Amino acid sequence: MPSPRPSSPHATTLEAVATLVGGTRVGAEAPVTGVTLASQDVVAGDLYAALPGSNAHGARYAAGARDAGAVAVLTDSDGADTLDADGVDLPRVVVADPRSQVGRVASVVYGTTELPLRMFGVTGTNGKTTTAYLVNSALTALGHTTGLIGTVETRIGDERIKSVRTTPEATVLHALLAVMTERGIDSCVMEVSSHALSQHRVDGVVYDVALFTNLSQDHLDFHPTMRDYFLAKADLFTPQRARTGIVCVDDEWGQELAGLATVPVTTLTSRPEVDADWRLVAEEDDPARFTLSDGSTTMHLRSALPGDFNRVNTAMAALALLAGGIAAEDAERALLVDPHVPGRMERVVPQASGAAGSVDDLPLVVVDYAHTPDAVAAALKALRPATTGTLVVVLGAGGDRDRGKRSAMGRAAAEGADVVVVTDDNPRSELPAAIRAAVLEGARAAGTTAQLHDVEGRAVAIEQAVRAAHAAGPGSVVAVVGKGHETGQEIAGTVHPFDDADEARRALDALLEAGEEAR
Numbered sequence: 155m156p157s158p159r160p161s162s163p164h165a166t167t168l169e170a171v172a173t174l175v176g177g178t179r180v181g182a183e184a185p186v187t188g189v190t191l192a193s194q195d196v197v198a199g200d201l202y203a204a205l206p207g208s209n210a211h212g213a214r215y216a217a218g219a220r221d222a223g224a225v226a227v228l229t230d231s232d233g234a235d236t237l238d239a240d241g242v243d244l245p246r247v248v249v250a251d252p253r254s255q256v257g258r259v260a261s262v263v264y265g266t267t268e269l270p271l272r273m274f275g276v277t278g279t280n281g282k283t284t285t286a287y288l289v290n291s292a293l294t295a296l297g298h299t300t301g302l303i304g305t306v307e308t309r310i311g312d313e314r315i316k317s318v319r320t321t322p323e324a325t326v327l328h329a330l331l332a333v334m335t336e337r338g339i340d341s342c343v344m345e346v347s348s349h350a351l352s353q354h355r356v357d358g359v360v361y362d363v364a365l366f367t368n369l370s371q372d373h374l375d376f377h378p379t380m381r382d383y384f385l386a387k388a389d390l391f392t393p394q395r396a397r398t399g400i401v402c403v404d405d406e407w408g409q410e411l412a413g414l415a416t417v418p419v420t421t422l423t424s425r426p427e428v429d430a431d432w433r434l435v436a437e438e439d440d441p442a443r444f445t446l447s448d449g450s451t452t453m454h455l456r457s458a459l460p461g462d463f464n465r466v467n468t469a470m471a472a473l474a475l476l477a478g479g480i481a482a483e484d485a486e487r488a489l490l491v492d493p494h495v496p497g498r499m500e501r502v503v504p505q506a507s508g509a510a511g512s513v514d515d516l517p518l519v520v521v522d523y524a525h526t527p528d529a530v531a532a533a534l535k536a537l538r539p540a541t542t543g544t545l546v547v548v549l550g551a552g553g554d555r556d557r558g559k560r561s562a563m564g565r566a567a568a569e570g571a572d573v574v575v576v577t578d579d580n581p582r583s584e585l586p587a588a589i590r591a592a593v594l595e596g597a598r599a600a601g602t603t604a605q606l607h608d609v610e611g612r613a614v615a616i617e618q619a620v621r622a623a624h625a626a627g628p629g630s631v632v633a634v635v636g637k638g639h640e641t642g643q644e645i646a647g648t649v650h651p652f653d654d655a656d657e658a659r660r661a662l663d664a665l666l667e668a669g670e671e672a673r
Contacts, residue, residue, distance in 0.1 A: 157195075157308075157315065157322070157326045157329055157330060158310065158313075158315075158329065158330065158333045159188060159197065159329050159332075159333065160264065160265075160329065160332040160333050160335075160336050161336065162336065163187035163188060163199065163263075163264075164187075164263065164264055164265030164332070165185050165186065165187045165199075165263075166185075166186050166262055166263050167183060167184070167185055167186060168183055168184045168185075168186055168201070168225075168226045168245055168247060169183055170262070171186060171201065171226075171228065171247050171259055171262075171263075172247045174255075174258060174259060174262060175228075175247065175249045175252075175255040175258065175259065176249065177228075177247040177248055177249030177255075178247065178248045178249075179245070179246070179247050180234070180245065180246050180247075180248060181226070181243075181244065181245030181246060182245050183245070184225040184226045184245050185199065185225070186199065186200070186201045186225060186226060186263055187199035187200070187263070188200040188201070188263060188264075188329070189201045189203060189228075189256070189259055189260045189263050189264075189325045189328075189329075190202060190203065190219075190325050191203045191205065191212065191256070191323050191325050193212075193215035193216070193218040193219040193222065193224075194218070194222075196218075196219045196222035196223060196224045197222070197223055198222075198223030198225075199223065199225055200219070200222075200223065200224045200225065201224070201225065201226050201227070201228055201247075201259070201263065202216060202219035202220075202224040202226070202227050202228070202244075203227075203228045203229070203252060203256050203259075203325065204216055204219075204227050204228065204229040204233045204236075204237075204252075205229070205230075205233075205252055205253050205256075206230065206232065206233070206253075211232060211233055211236055212229070212233065213227070213229055213232070213233035213234075213236035213237050213240075213242075214236060214240070216233075216236075216237055216240065216242045216244065217240060217241075217242050220242055220244050224244065225244070225245070226244055226245040226246060226247065227242075227244050227245075227246040227247075228246070228247050228249070228252050228255070228256070228259065229246060229247075229248060229252055230248065230249065230250060230251070230252050231248060231250075233248075233252075234246060234248050253353065253354055254354050254357070256323075256324045256325060256354060256357070257324035257327075257328070257354050257355070257356065257357025257358035257359070258357060258358050260324050260325045260327070260328035260329070260358060261328050261357075261358030261359075263328070264328040264329055264331070264332040265332060266328045266331045266332050266335070266358065266359075267358065269331060269335065269359075270335055270340075271301070271331065271334060271335060271339060271340065271341060271342045272340060272341040272342070272362050272478055272479075273341075273342050273344075273359065273360070273361045273362050273363075274286075274289055274341070274342070274343040274344070274361065274362065274363045274364075274365070274474055274478065275344055275345075275346040275356070275359075275361035275363070275364045275365065275390060275395075275396065276289075276343070276344070276345050276346060276364075276365045276367065276470075277345070277346045277347070277348070277351075277364070277365065277366055277367070277387050277390050278365070278366050278367030278368050278369065278387070278402075279367070279368055279369050279370045279371075279372050279526060279528070279529075280367060280368055280370065280463065280524075280526060280528060280529045280532070281367035281368060281463060281466070281467045281470070282304070282305070282320070282345040282346075282347075282367060283304055283305050283306060283345060283495060283498060283523070284459065284464065284467045284493075284495050284498045285365060285367060285467045285470050285471050285474075286302060286304050286343045286344065286345050287302070287304075287493040287494075287495040287498075288458075288467060288468060288470075288471035288489065288493050288495075289343045289471045289474050289475065290302045290309070290343045290493070291488075291489075291491050291492075291493035291494075292471060292475055292480075292485065292488035292489050292491065292493075293341050293343070293475070293478075293480075293488070295487075295488040295491045296480065296484055296488045298340050298341050299311055299337075299338055299339050299340050299341075300339060300340070300341045300342065300343065301330070301331075301334040301339045301341070301342040301343070301344075302342070302343050302344070303317075303321070303322065303327070303330065303342065303343075303344035303345065304317060304320060304321075304343075304344060304345035305317060305319075305320045305345055305523075305639070306495075306496050306497070306639045307496075308322075308330065310330070310333060310334055310337060310339065311337060311338075311339060319347075319349075320345050320347040320349075320350070321344065321345060321346055321347045321349070321350030321355050321356060322355065323355055324354060324355050324356070324357055324358065327355060327356065327359065328358060328359075331359070341478070346361075346364075346390055348373060348376075348377065348383055348386040348387050349373070349376060349386075351386045351387065351389045351390060351395075352376075352377075352386045356390075356395065359395070360394070360395060360396065360397065361390070361395060361396045361397070362396075362397050362398070362477075362478065363396070363397070363398055363399070363400065363474050363477045363478055364390045364391055364395065364396035364398070364399045364400070364417070365399070365400045365401075365470055365474055366387065366390070366391070366399065366400070366401045366402060366408060366411055367402055367466070367467065367470060368402060368404065368405050368407070368408065368528070369383070369384055369387060369405060369407035369408070370405075370526055370527065370528035370529075371526060371527060371528075371556070371558065371559050371562065372525075372526045372556060372559065373555075373556055374556040374558055374559070375554070375555050375556045375557070384407050384410070384411075387411070388411050388414055388415070391411060391414070391415035391416065391417055391419065392415075392416050392417065393416060393417055396417050397417060398417055398418050398419070398420070398477055399415050399417050399418070399419040399420070400419070400420050400421075400422065400470060400473045400474060400477060401415065401419050401420070401421050401422070402421075402422050402423070402466060402470060403421045403422065403423050403428055403429075403430050404423055404424055404425050404428065404466065408421075409428070420432065420473060420477065422434065422446075422466070422469055422470065422473060424436075424462065424465065424466050424469070431448055432446055432447065432448045432469070432473060433446070433447055433448075434446050434465060434466065434469045435447075436462075436465060440456075441465075441539070442456050442457050442458075442460070442465075443455070443456045443457075444456075444457070444465050444468075444469070446469050446472055446473075451482055453472055453482050453485065453486055454486060455468055455469065455472055455486060455489055456468075456489075456490060458489075458490075458491075458492040458493060459495070459498065459499045460499055460536045460537065460539075460540065461499065461532060461533070461535065461536025461537075462532070462535070462536065463532045463536070464499065464536070468489060471489060472485050472486075472489060475488070475489075496638070496639040497521055497522065497523045497637070497638025497639030497640070497654070497655070498522060498523055498638060498639075499520055499522050499533070499536065500520065500521045500522070500638075500655060501518065501519070501520055502519040502520070502521060502655050502658040502659050502662065503659070503662075504516065504659055504662035504663050504665075504666055505659055505663055512666075513666070515624070515628070515665075516624065516662055516665060516666070517543075517546075517620065517623035517624055517626075517630040517631060517632050518537075518540065518630075518631045518632070519620060519623075519631075519632045519634065519658045519661075519662060520533075520537060520631065520632070520633050520634070521634045521635075521637075521638060521654045521655045521658060522633060522634070522635045522638060523635070523636070523637070523638025523639065524549075524635040524636065524638075525551075525552065525563075525579075525635070525636045525637075525638075526559060526563070527559055527562035527563050527565070527566045528566075529635075530547075530549060530563050530566040530567055530570070530635055531566040531569070531570055533570075533633055533635055534547060534566070534567070534570030534571055534633060535570060537631050537633055538570070540631060541629060541630065541631040542628070542629030543623070543626050543627045543628055543629035543630035543631070544572045544573060544622075544623060544626035544627070544630040544631075545570070545571045545572050545573070545630070545631050545633070546571060546572065546573040546574075546575065546619045546622055546623045546626075546630065546631070546632045546633070547567050547570070547571040547573070547574055547575065547619075547632075547633045547634075547635060548575045548577060548612075548615050548616055548619045548632065548633070548634045548635065549563060549564075549567055549574070549575075549576065549577070549579075549593070549634075549635045549636050550576060550577050550578050550579030550581075550589065550590065550593060550612070550636055551563055551579055551589050551592070551593050551636070552579050552580045552581075552582065552589075552636075553579075553580060553581040553582035553583060553584035553586075553589055553644075554582040554583055554584060555582075557592070560589065560592040560593050560596065561592055561593070561595050561596030561599070562596055563593055563596065564576065564592070564593040564594055564595065564596030564597035564598075564599075564600070565596040565597060565599060565600045566596075567593075567597055567604075568596075568597040568598075568600035568602045568604040568606065569600050569602055569604075571604055571633070572603075572604055572605065573604060573605045573607070573619070573622060573623075573626075574597050574604050574605065574606050574607065575607045575609055575615050575618060575619045575622075576590050576593045576594050576597065576606065576607065576608050576609070576615075577590065577608075577609045577610070577611065577612050577614075577615030577616075578590065578610065578611065578612050578615075578643070578645075579612070579636045579637060579643075580637070580640075580643055580644040580645075581644070581645055581646075582644050582645075582646075582647075583646065583647065586610065586645070587610070590608055590610075591608075594606060594608055612643065612652065612654075612657070613652070613657050616632075616634055616654065616657045616658050616661055617657070617660075617661045617664070619632050619634070619661075620632055620658060620661035620662060620665070621661070621665070624665055632658070634654045634657075634658055636654075637652075637654050638654070640652075640653070640654075641653045
């Protein structure tokens with residue numbers, strides 16, 4: 155489904171676009187009321203941005219864009235040649251690097267160069283979604299009308315749209331911001347991925363508050379090195395992208411970013427040996443509760459989700475609220491609201507009714523999006539205190555993605571759990587068995603006493619894990635990690651319906667309906 159467009163377009167002209175990007179206009183003048191990168195999403199009055207791609211040049215689809223009502227094309231010289239060769243006689247603006255100009259063009263076309271919205275942008279390897287939901291939930295609790303853009307969904311007030319990617323393309327983003335403005339949204343919280351920063355998807359947006367959670371190995375199929383990955387994130391903390399920053403300095407990357415940022419930055423740490431503006435200290439009698447202090451102001455907070463990392467996420471959200479003009483006492487109160495973050499330490503509750511078994515006999519099952527070595531380790535560490543029996547983890551690794559992290563994910567699982575069930579994630583075009591073998595290699599190398607299982611088929615693996623935890627006795631826990639909120643599984647180019655929480659619930663219901671008491 156195409157993303158929403160504002161009902162009252164902010165029109166500009168093709169000549170104005172050419173002047174803005176420093177390009178050459180070819181053909182007649184034309185009024186421009188929208189911008190899109192996807193020919194199938196073109197509506198009448200659009201400027202079609204035909205960009206070079208990894209498989210084909212967007213100019214190849216310009217005829218379809220024209221037929222759908224596109225009035226002009228923004229492209230490069232190769233694209234212009236393709237337009238001529240294909241007989242697509244549309245006015246055009248030709249510029250050397252059109253991708254780097256799309257965000258600026260979209261902001262002018264949609265009238266979003268100056269936004270009345272208070273903008274929050276969250277980046278980092280882990281914790282982006284949870285932190286964004288925490289900020290959004292707290293703002294909503296305080297009576298603000300909010301927008302949310304991220305991995306799971308896009309929200310415009312009460313309207314919810316399933317997300318295609320963590321951060322949308324610039325054309326979609328600026329259209330969304332225009333719609334939010336039109337509908338009276340006063341604050342927008344969004345996740346900002348390293349891909350988005352590298353590919354100019356957030357160009358034309360200046361965040362009032364930018365947040366950095368952490369950095370660990372991920373996306374090295376896209377970024378050549380960890381430093382490239384870091385520098386992509388660091389670009390958010392520059393004047394062209396943000397006004398102020400909040401940086402967690404628990405890791406070395408955060409510490410470096412705090413010194414590298416060229417906007418004013420507030421720092422946070424949960425580590426006693428690290429210097430920072432704000433310090434998080436957990437309460438001994440209740441790990442969910444903690445204080446956050448800068449020496450003059452002390453906030454008393456509680457994490458709605460388990461784990462050290464979720465205390466940090468909550469603290470980041472608190473500082474974002476303060477930076478956004480929210481009083482400390484109001485932030486404390488608002489962050490007590492459970493944000494319900496889909497697929498992030500999400501407890502699975504059985505649905506079976508009139509069952510012979512007791513819910514009290516069932517293991518605790520949690521679904522989490524952890525798909526990096528650090529995230530797997532953190533999720534299992536968070537669940538260990540709640541485990542008085544056996545801790546079982548189900549995990550795999552995605553195909554056609556960063557292969558270097560697979561072994562490390564297996565090691566983290568074997569070091570944190572008692573039973574490791576290695577199965578399929580999204581194998582994509584790779585052989586599932588080869589991916590599982592790489593994860594298992596790391597698990598074996600850990601040299602722990604964890605039981606290791608290689609199970610083909612994710613649904614089978616989840617069922618076996620739930621049954622194994624049930625058989626292990628009271629207090630056992632199952633962590634199903636890697637896919638979190640996702641509702642599909644990509645195998646050999648086909649996306650099949652699949653939801654970890656649904657499969658886990660099905661396994662729990664089966665135990666209840668069978669009335670199993672044997673362990």
